[in-house]
Amino acid sequence: MTSPGSPPEPDATPFATAGGYAAGRRFAPADHTAQAAVRDAFEKLKTSEARLRRIIDAIPAQAWCLRPDGTVAYLNQRWHEYTGITREEAYRARASSAAASEADATDLLRRIVHPDDAAGAVAKWLRILPEGLPGEFEVRLRRHDGEYRWFIVRAEPVRDEKGEVVQWYGTNTDIEDLKRAESRLRQEEHELRSIVDAIPQSITVLGTDGSTLYANRSLLDYTGLTMDEVVAPGSRSRILHPDDVERLKDERQRALCGDAPFENEQRLLRRDGQYRWFLVRYSPVRDPGGRVLRWYATGTDIHDRKQVEERVRNENLALREELDRSSMLEEIVGSSEGLRRVLSQVSKVAGTDSTVLVLGETGTGKELIARAIHKRSRRAAEPFIRVNCAAIPSSLVTSELFGHERGAFTGAVQRRLGRFEAANGGTILLDEIGDLSMETQVALLRVLQEREFERIGSSRPIPVDVRVVAATNRNLEAAVAAGSFRQELFYRLNVFPIRIPPLRERRDDIPLIAQYLIERYAKRARKRLGAISKRTLDVFTAYDWPGNVRELQNVIERAVILSDAETFVVDESWLRRDARGGLLPERTASLACTLAEREREIIEAALADSRGRVSGPSGAAARLGVPRQTLESKIRVLNINRHRFQPG
Structure with a gap:
């Protein structure tokens, strides 16, 4: 019982079922025995209720009980201790008036929940x-000292046999420490991500399945994608080069199934x-037991390095080609008026980026002039790439100039940079440009006009x-008139023409060139040779030199090898005069004819043994130990009909 004006006690039986007894209920049994039995049962119920309350009050969490309508039936001791609200204050609404006879849970929520969380x-x-369904939510509850702490409030309904809600039970669990830990983790994660975002390398975190x-x-800045797009399934195929998808797929998946760091390009x-090349290193992140939880992939841009490597490979190829062919003068030697005029033109045009067309007979030193232009230009520190257009089969010249993608044609097993790409930033010499096919001329015209090209097999x-710098010994104007050279290309190339005079037009330079060559080859042969005999100089200056400086070079090299005296002399029988009094290389010519005939015999014998077949393991090229392209070139030069060796 409660005294007048005092707050009522909470329900005597908040934990009883819907059919339980309420405190203060009156009974009218038929006899005293039945009435006594009911009182005994009620006392036992009260005793059980008190024991249950003590248990609930001892629970280390705030527990409460509400009626089906949400009014408060019971609040445990932990709830009162935390909030500082006494039982009298908690139930004051019940005693204030009949209209507000029950304390509502929403009233208590508003009193103890943080203002920002209350609504x-x-x-x-x-x-x-x-809804009558279980539920939970997180709120900050005010402690008795005014501090707010985070709690998770869980509510669970209890139903009778008919399914009707008869009670609501709930708990308030303190999660402040968990919240603070989560906040620290979020802050640390934010700081870590800020650090990772500041790293100039591309970094991704992968799951154990590679996602x-x-x-x-x-x-994100490099790809232009959002975070959602990057983590979406299939995003990898969107940013990876198509040629690398299949190449890396199995290799990467096998490595991710292991636990060792690995890398790929x-x-x-x-x-x-x-597209740019990256070196990607994968490092595993393990738990204390050594199990892989994540993979960190760090990408370093190596595109410039790859370009340099490809350029070096192409330059090495060009150098090997240089060594395979006859070397020319290392310096431009002479002081004749014609040569001074050429050098003056070189000096004027070198500092510009204008296209230069070098014209001259075979052996006049067109490549030397091209190199001189490059060395005196602002591109001197960059590559100088020479392409002999006449030495490359017409079917391969486009690939040689512009490169190709893997699979662009049969035999293209990997991507290759062309000579133009290798010469990027520097100078490219297109020697014997008059021998280019019309198809290649069109592609070259685009490069000159638009300063861009496409690799074979690519549209990018x-x-x-x-x-x-282009060079030729042909008359390109006559080729244009004959329809074998495109007029537009000629105009593009003929921006700054330089004509190199043949050696017969600058005979004054012959003694200087001869002396330079004698010293060069004598040093190589470890011989001491003095002055040139006057007779030899007279022979040299009288000769027309159809092969120009290259021919003079060959004659002097042979003479140095055969010379035993200190004075340099040349056997005059090597040269003879023509009908006009000029000298001709009689023995050299006869030797060339003899060698050509011998070559013809050897090649025809090999074709006969291979039944006219050039390539393949049993072809003539394999029998002779030479590349197929070299043999086919010889067959064309010697005008050999290989088809007559094929079986009818």
Whole structure:
């Protein structure tokens, strides 16, 4: 019982079922025995109820009980201790008036919940109550000292046999420490991500199955993708070069199934549509037991290094070609008026980026002039790439100049940079340009006009910064008139023509060139040779030198090898005069004819043994130990009909 004016006690039986007895209920049994039995049962119920309350009060969590309508039936001791609200204060609403006879849970929520959380908590509770379903929400509850701490509030309905809600039971669990730990983790994660985003390398976090979980700012900026796009399934195929997808697929998956760090090289699509090479290193992150939890993939841009490597390979190829052919003068020697005029033109045009067309007979030193232009230009520190257009089969010249993608044609097993790409930033010499096919001339015209090209097998234009120097011993104007050379290309090449005079037009230079060559070859042969005999100089200056400086070079080299005296002399029988009094290389010519005939005999014998077949393991090229292209070139030069050796 309660005294007048004092707050009522909470329900005597808040833990009883819907059919339980309430405190103060009156009975009218038929006899005293039955009445006594009811009183005994009620006392036992009260005793059980008191024991249950003590248990609930001892629970290390706030527990409470509500009626089906949401009014408060019971609040445990932990709840009162935390909030500092006494039982009298908690139930004051019940004693204030008949109209407000019950304390409502929403009233208590508003009193103890943080102002910023109150509206949401009340709204959540008002959704849970009519649904009659379990629910929970997180709020900050005010402690008795005024501090707010985070709690998770869970409500669970109890139903009778008919399924009607007869009680609501709930707990308030303190999660402040968990919240603080989560906040620290979020802060640490934010700081870590800020650090990772500041790293200039591309970093991704992968799951054990290879799926992308996170990418840093560097990768997002490079690809132009959002985080959602990067972590979406299939995003890897969007940014990886098509040629690298299959190449890396199995290799990467096998490595991810293990637990050892690994790396690979791959091309990633930049936001502007260009692919760049990256070295990607994969490092595992393990738990204390050694199990792999994540993979960190760090990508370093190595595109410039790959370009340099490819350029070096092409330059080495060019150097090997240089060594395979007869070397020319290392310096331009002479002081004749014709040569001084050429050098003056070189000096004027070298500092520009204008296209130069070098014209001259075979052996006049067209390549030397091209190299002189390059060495005196602002591109001197960059590559100088020479392409002999006449020495490359017409079917391969386009690939040689512009490169190809893997699979572009039979035998293209990997991507290859062309000579233009290798010469990027420097100078390219297109020697014997008059021998280019019409198809290649069209592609070359585009490079000169638009400063870009496409590799064979690709439709992506590649910009290039290359100075073009072309050289030929042909009359390109006559070729244009004959329809074998495109007029537009001729105009593009003929920006600054330089004509090199033949040796017969600058005879004054012959003594200087001869002396230079004698010293050069004598040093190589470890011989001491003095002055040139006057007779030899007279022979040299009287000769027309149809092979120009290259022919003079060959004659002197042979003479140095055969010379035993200190004075340099040349056997005059090597040269003879023509009908006009000029000298001709009689023995050299006869020797060349003899060698040609011998070559013909050897090649025809090999063709006969191979039944007219050139390539393949049993072909003539394999029998002779020479490349197929070399043999086919010899067959064309010697005008050999290989088909007559094929079986009818």
